[in-house]
Amino acid sequence: MFYAAFIIGLVSSLHCLGMCGPLAFALPVRTTNKWNKLFKYLLYNLGRILTYASFGLVSGLIGKGFVAVGLQKVLSVSAGVLIIMTIFFIYNPIKIGLFNQLTNSINQKVKAGFQKYFQNSSFTSLFILGVLNGLLPCGVVYITLLSAIATGDSISGAIYMMLFGLGTMPMMLAVGLTGNILREKIKPVFFKIVPLIGCIVGVMLVMRGLNSSASSNVTIHSCCHSQTCH
Structure with missing residues (x-):
């Protein structure tokens, strides 16, 4: 699953480019030194990743509760089905407006924080802007x-x-580092790729849960057969 997480991030970065690209392009970097500029963008992205990791900590903790009562296989299948259902809910053209309304209040609060830290280009500000970026509502992150x-x-x-x-x-x-050129070339495909990623992840989790169940059944059958032979 860890390999899958990195690949999902790599592929879904097309979506990030469309949604967060303008924000990354507008960051208050304000330097001509290429190494200083690179370090500031790294800090921004590390702040974003820290927020994702914090959310992941909570998600894993929820999953741990299911594992503790022996529902790991059910958890995997349920998570996969829920992801696929979420895709159909969020990316159904009729529902997109409703989803946007639900996330508008979060967007406004986060943007208020952006306005404060956009005033200067210090390393701390860039890092905090990254943390705030991770809080923005995003279908791929969900x-x-x-x-x-x-x-x-x-x-x-x-x-x-x-x-x-x-x-x-x-x-x-x-x-x-390259500005808006890259974004304009890839922008047309970013919206189409997210539902595909979600469905692939959902199917992977369902198959993982079903395969675990099949493996458990084979093991139980083998144990029973061995005991019969003895």
Whole structure:
């Protein structure tokens, strides 16, 4: 699953480019020194990844509760089904307006924080802007958090989301350093790729849960057969 988290981040960075690209391009970097500029963008992205990891910690903790009562297989299948249902809810054209209304209040609060830290270009400000960026409502992040629940452990959930964030970093660094050129070329495809990613992750989790159940049945059958032979 950890490999999957990084790949999801890498592929979904096309979505990040469309949604967060303008924000990355507008960051108060204000320097001509390329190494200073790179370090500031790294700090921004590390702040974003820290927020994702914190959310992953909570998701893994929720999953741990299911594992503690022996529902790990049910958890994996349920998480997969829930992701697919979420995709159909969020990306159904009729429902998109409703989803936007639900997230508007969060957006406004986060943007108020952005306005405060956009006033200066210090390292601290760039890092905090990254932390705030991680709080912005995002369908891909929600989908990944649902799959992080299936890790069944708080630390694993945090690592899962950290790897997801690292997967998005190359594209976000690229748009920050190259400007709006890259975004305009890829923008038309970003909205189409998110539902596809979500469905793939959902199917992977369902198959993982079903395969675990099949493996358990084979093991039980083998044990019973061995006892009969003795």
